[in-house]
Amino acid sequence: MSTIVEILIQTFGKECVRTRDEASVRVASNWRQTEHLNCLALLRPKTTEEVSKILRICNEFNQPVVPHGGLTNVVGGVVTKPDEIALSLERMNGIEEISVQNKTATVQAGVILQNLQTVLAENGQHFPLDLGAKGSCMIGGNIASNAGGLQALRYGVMRNLVLGVEVVLADGTIISSLNKMVKNNAGYDLKQLFIGSEGTLGIITRAVLKIDDLPKSKNTAFVAVESFEKANLLLQVAKKQLKNDLTTFELLWQDYYRLMTSPPSPYSPPLPQTYPFYVLMEALGQDADKDKILFDELLENWLQDGLIADAVIAQSQQELEKVWGIRENVDLIFSVHSPVFLFDVSLAISDMDDYIKKIRSDLQQVWPSLHFYAFGHMGDGNLHLFINCGTNDEETKHLVDAIVYQPLQQISGSITGEHGVGLEKKSWLYLTRTTEEIELMKTLKKALDPKGILNPGKLLPD
Amino acid sequence: MSTIVEILIQTFGKECVRTRDEASVRVASNWRQTEHLNCLALLRPKTTEEVSKILRICNEFNQPVVPHGGLTNVVGGVVTKPDEIALSLERMNGIEEISVQNKTATVQAGVILQNLQTVLAENGQHFPLDLGAKGSCMIGGNIASNAGGLQALRYGVMRNLVLGVEVVLADGTIISSLNKMVKNNAGYDLKQLFIGSEGTLGIITRAVLKIDDLPKSKNTAFVAVESFEKANLLLQVAKKQLKNDLTTFELLWQDYYRLMTSPPSPYSPPLPQTYPFYVLMEALGQDADKDKILFDELLENWLQDGLIADAVIAQSQQELEKVWGIRENVDLIFSVHSPVFLFDVSLAISDMDDYIKKIRSDLQQVWPSLHFYAFGHMGDGNLHLFINCGTNDEETKHLVDAIVYQPLQQISGSITGEHGVGLEKKSWLYLTRTTEEIELMKTLKKALDPKGILNPGKLLPD
Structure with a gap:
């Protein structure tokens, strides 16, 4: 047992400090990973003061620390090396204050997103971050990775939902x-530094979040459109006519829809599989009767105008779960194909159609039996791609990465809209950010964490 | 003539470099200031490369540089000392790209806000930052000060309207x-550092701004309410019923309304002067007919329900100008009272009423013949106060500051919602930010501008 682990056990006790062997019962430090945790120790502090003391000690010992939330990261952002300490916020899971009047919730970083949503709903309130991992991801991780998800079209990404943070710096300083x-213009807006910095600049321990009244209406439609242009026109029209009730606008390319509505998928196709594009749209409002009338009326108009080719409106909980399942249940891809590479690109809506055509074609030239699925948050300019080309060795992965990422440089797109950089994308960061930007990121890292103990090797290129 | 000015003239020519005497014809480097500019030289670069070269030279010479936009700052943020160089972005005023499809405008920092609005309107587009100084303030300054204004309720503050920036660092590096x-999670979101940093971390030279479709309807009402609680209830109800069409919700306390609707003001009172509170509300929408019908109907309902006590709807351009004049034409205060102190506090809506009562009462105890006017962006939790207590000597100013600012500490308010810190508020920053936060700000300043040449003495406490 190394000296620092002994010191940590002496200082914080066995309930807080799990040794390497004890920690290794835990599975995964990455989404869909089945490996066991391999780290020097797993720390589970209960308070901000404990996090502060831990970091002070680790900083003294030049001991790398990897912050852990719900371990739903998909880019290797929470992977530990054997000599690194994992610091989990899981025991800091208190919802400390909900102000219905001022529309804020103050929470500890280890609160699970869905737990917060449930408690808020009991108070008639709503925290609008919504993503597939909500049952296990934690607020601290959502902030550190600037999570996006399914309602960003209306409410923005996590950065737009955070009013304040408490953070512990590498040297133990509590900010x-x-x-x-x-609105607060009293000096630099420090929270912005930590949002989306993937645990490399500080460990988030608490946050003040913006909340909203719980919606009183939910109207959901699954529609087919005859072209990408019509999908885009529908987005513009829906935004105007539904105003900010339009919460979700998810585009599905035909291949993905077919996969999700054909055996072994449990979902039968709610619409014929012959259309090139499908859209899942949802509006959340405050007036159950009026909102439903307007939504149905708009759908009817769009059908008559030929803006949409076909549509189903979810009329029951079962139908709602089905159309959402078709969009969200990506595990199905893995049951049909293996291995699968996942991507998360960001680009102008006007570039999307051509971009997808180009990379599908480029990939098919190399792997004629390719499986290629595209869908995503069209309204946010953010798409996910699932690609299967038979193997997943290093060389294949690099070639697929190159084909997917390189065209983004010319169209000023991004290698990640919401998943972040982690380990997996840091060598491609130069496609999206300039040399000077990356140097400035390193300057900030050095200023805040001079010894480089916080999540080393993540986000910043070597 | 000092060596550095000679070098600058040799390098950039007389069109770019104005000497101290030449620069002194320029009036003001602060709102309502009538002093002449007193600086070592005034530089007016035409390109980002020139800004870069200038800063490289100044950094070598340890030469302080104060960035200048439209000089509408109200907190001394652009004041120069005689040995400082003023760097004006006024010649970098190009609107470089408007993408109607992708809803972005790329502009140089010296573009005047109103000019951008005009050009966008010609393209059916809208940039929603709106503030009294729009005829002279520049986009670069709007970003550096994270401007707020009259439509932040709907569109957010400048931070929410900026997608990208080009910045020159102290050593001349172009970011x-x-x-x-x-959505872009490829590494640290560097722009956030510079937004609201008041020119202390870098000089903004270009920006990508979010734009929106030009509204097709504008409905404006001036209403009276019988209590603060009713004003707040109206805000909540209006947000739900008008959805995000509700763009402006400005609260006026009675004293301010009386001043603005009594001689020598040119405005006659559109509503009796007897109500405790008045609200200017405006909704911008996309459907002229429907929006007007809904707005009128809602006003009618609110009157019948007793939510509002009285109302006028602006039916002509003249009426529109009048109700807006009553809210915006603050110059009238200065024609009646002198000297006047201006404040810009931020606090929870639930604390507003008590806070205003308390500080009015505290001020009246010291200055029984006080004039005290309060109004502001209620929906954003941001109020402006205009206070006249006869004199404006240092001691009086300090005492008024203390009475206005100190109660904010206990209610977790802020000494500035939108105006920023500049010179005027830096000694009060500790009321709103912790010692550790201020130290972290200084760490950032040192990392980005080690010689401290950028806008020295502003924002950060000594």
Whole structure:
């Protein structure tokens, strides 16, 4: 047993400090990973003061620390090396304050997203971050990775939902920046530094989040459109006519829809499989009767105008689960294909159609029996791709990465819209960010974490 | 003539470099200031490369540089000392690209806000930052000060409207971070550092801004309410019923309304002067007919329900100008009272009423013949106060500051919602930010501008 682990056990006790062997019962430090955790120790502090003390000790010992939330990261952002300490926020899971009047919730970083949503719903309130991993991802991780998800079209990404944070710096300094105001220009907006920095600049321990009234209506439609242009026109029209009730606008390319509505998928196709594009759209509102009338009326108009080719409106919980399942149940891809590479690109809506055509074609030239699935948050300019080309060795992965990422440089797209960089994308960061930007990121890292103990090797290129 | 000015003239020519005497014809480097500019030289670069070269030279010479936009700052943020160089972005005023499809505008930092609005309107587009100074303030300054204004309720503050920036660092490094995507998690979001940093971390030279379709309807009402609680209830109800068409919700306390609707003001009172509170509300929409019908109907309902006590709907351009004049024409205060102190506090809506009562009362105890006017962006939790207590000597100013600012500490408010810190508020920053936060700000300043040449003495406490 190494000296630092002994010191940590002496200082924080066995409930907080799990040794390498004890920690190794835990599976995964990455989405869909089945490996066991391999780290020097797993720390589970209960308070911000404990996080502060831990980091002070680790900083003294030049001991790398990898912050852990719900372990739903998909880019290797929470992977530990054997000599690194994992610091989990799982025991800091208190919802400390909900202000219905001022529309804020103050929570510890280890609160699971869905738990927060449930408690808020009991108070008639709504936290609008929504993503597939909500049952296990934690608020601290959502902030550190600037999560996006299914309602960003209306509410923005996590950055737009955070009013204040409490963060512990590498040297143990506690930055209490728990602002609750919508507008505050009193000096630098420090929270912005930590949002989306993937645990490399500080460990988030608490946050003040913006909340909203719980919606009183939910109207959901699954529609087919005859072209990408019509999908885009529908998005523009729906935004105007539904105003900010339009919460979700998810585009599905035909291949993905067919996969999700053919055996072994449990979902039968709600619409014929012959259309080139499908859209899942949802509006959340405050007036159950009026909202439903308007939604149905708009769908009817769009059908008559030929803006949409076909449509189903979810009329029951079962139908709702089905259309959402078709969009969300990506595990099905893995039951049909293996291995699968996952991508998360961001680009102008006007570039999307051509981009997908180009990379599908480029990939098919190399792997004629390719499986290629595209869908995503069209309204946010953010698409996910699932690609199967038979193997997943290093060389194949690099070639697929190159084909997917390189065209983004010319169209000023991004190698990641919401998943972040982690380990997997850092060597491609130069496609999306300039040399000077990356140097400035390194300057910030050095200023805040001079010894480089926080999540080393993640996000920043070597 | 000092060596550095000679070098600058040799390098950039007389069109770019104005000497101290030449620069002194320029009036003001602060709102309502009538002093002449007093600086070592005034530089007016035409390109980002010139800004870069200038900063490289100044950094070598340890030469302080104060960035200048439209000089509408109200907190001393652009004041120069005699040995400082003013760097004006006024000649970098190009609107470089408007993408109607992708809803972005790429502009140079010296573009005047109103000019951008005009050009966008010609293209059916809308940039929703709106503030009194729009005829002279520049986009670069709007970003550096994270401007708020009259439509932040709907569109957010400048931080929410900026997608990308180009910035020159103190050593001349050009950071080209002209992102056009809504979602981009490829590394640290560097633009956030510079937004609201008041020119202390870098000089903004270009920006990518979010734009929106030009509204097709504008409905504006001036209403009276019988209590603060009713004003707040109205805000909540209006947000739900008008959805995100509700763009402006400005609260006026009675004293301010009386001042603005009594001689020598040119405005006659559109509503009796006897109500405790008045609200200017405006909705911008996309359907002229429907929007007007809904707006009128809602007003009628609110009157019948007793939510509002009285109302006028602006039916002509003249009436529109009048109700907006009553809210916006603050110059009238200065024609009646002198000297006047201006404040810009941020706090929870639930604290507003008590806070205003308390500080009015505290001020009146010291200055029984006080004039005290309060109004502001209620929906954003941001109020402006205009206070006249007879004199404006240092001691009086300090005492008024203390009475206005100190109660904010206990209610976790902020000494500035949108105006920023500049010179005027830096000694009060500790009320709103912790010691550790201020130290972290200084760490960032040192990392980005080690010699401290950029806008020295502003924002950060000594």
